[in-house]
Amino acid sequence: EVQLVQSGAEVKKPGESLKISCKGSGYTFTTYWIGWVRQVPGKGLEWMGIIYPGDSHTRYSPSLQGQVTISADKSTNTAYLQWSGLKASDTAMYYCARQGLRDAFDYWGQGTLVTVSS
Amino acid sequence: DIQMTQSPSSLSASVGDRVTITCRASHNITNYLSWYQQKPGKAPRLLIYGASSLQSGVPSRFRGSGSGTDFTLTISSLQPEDFATYYCQQSFSYSTARTFGQGTKVEIK
Numbered sequence: 001e002v003q004l005v006q007s008g009a010e011v012k013k014p015g016e017s018l019k020i021s022c023k024g025s026g027y028t029f030t031t032y033w034i035g036w037v038r039q040v041p042g043k044g045l046e047w048m049g050i051i052y053p054g055d056s057h058t059r060y061s062p063s064l065q066g067q068v069t070i071s072a073d074k075s076t077n078t079a080y081l082q083w084s085g086l087k088a089s090d091t092a093m094y095y096c097a098r099q100g101l102r103d104a105f106d107y108w109g110q111g112t113l114v115t116v117s118s
Numbered sequence: 119d120i121q122m123t124q125s126p127s128s129l130s131a132s133v134g135d136r137v138t139i140t141c142r143a144s145h146n147i148t149n150y151l152s153w154y155q156q157k158p159g160k161a162p163r164l165l166i167y168g169a170s171s172l173q174s175g176v177p178s179r180f181r182g183s184g185s186g187t188d189f190t191l192t193i194s195s196l197q198p199e200d201f202a203t204y205y206c207q208q209s210f211s212y213s214t215a216r217t218f219g220q221g222t223k224v225e226i227k
Contacts, residue, residue, distance in 0.1 A: 035216075037162075037218075044205065044218060044219075044220050044221045045154075045156075045162065045205055045207075045218040045221070046218065047207070047215045047216045047217060047218060050216075059212075059213070061119075061214070061215035062119070062214060062215065063215065095161055095162070097161075097162075099209075100164075100167070101167050101168065101171070102149070102150055102152070102167045102168035102171070102209060103150060103209035103216070104152035104164055104167035104168070104173075104207070104209060105152070105154070105162070105164060105207075106164050106167070106173065108161040108162060108163070109161065110161060111161055
């Protein structure tokens with residue numbers, strides 16, 4: 001059974017750094033792109049970027065380039081999303097998802113809620 | 119970025135109704151179009167990929183159609199568990215964001 005399990009909720013202060021994780025199981029992790037999707041409370045879905053764990057090739061939304069870093073560790077089947085200086089506007093639910101046929105996101109993690117507040 | 123425009127943004131319908139949601143892309147995306155269902159407090163769920171292919175396990179009352187710039191999600195007979203928000207997404211872009219539509223909330227009339 002394909003599963004993506006994300007790390008738990010985080011509460012951080014502005015300017016702090018953070019790295020959240022997404023662990024894949026039940027499939028060959030290195031052969032499917034993994035994406036990250038942001039959802040501000042009460043709002044829609046925003047595509048952030050994707051990574052191919054096989055070679056760590058990464059693509060970002062131009063609006064987020066430089067603001068976050070997507071990485072993967074194929075030895076632990078885990079993808080990561082990290083910030084070096086959080087802002088209050090980063091407060092959101094973050095989902096990881098596997099990219100399948102026709103590049104649709106066919107399996108999703110349960111989400112990680114990130115709250116940034118002073 | 120390719121812009122995705124869904125309509126309507128919300129609708130009220132009754133159990134058994136036929137419901138249609140449309141999604142328009144600002145550029146030709148061939149059939150790189152997916153539809154997702156999201157219920158409150160839950161992750162999105164893939165319904166349709168490749169504009170018209172039904173994801174495994176999704177009921178056959180969900181149907182996707184269209185190509186190029188105009189796409190449609192149809193629910194043939196609305197069931198109580200279908201009240202949710204629906205999003206389209208294009209996955210045609212290579213170097214720009216693979217954008218989602220703004221969502222369509224399907225509510226109980």
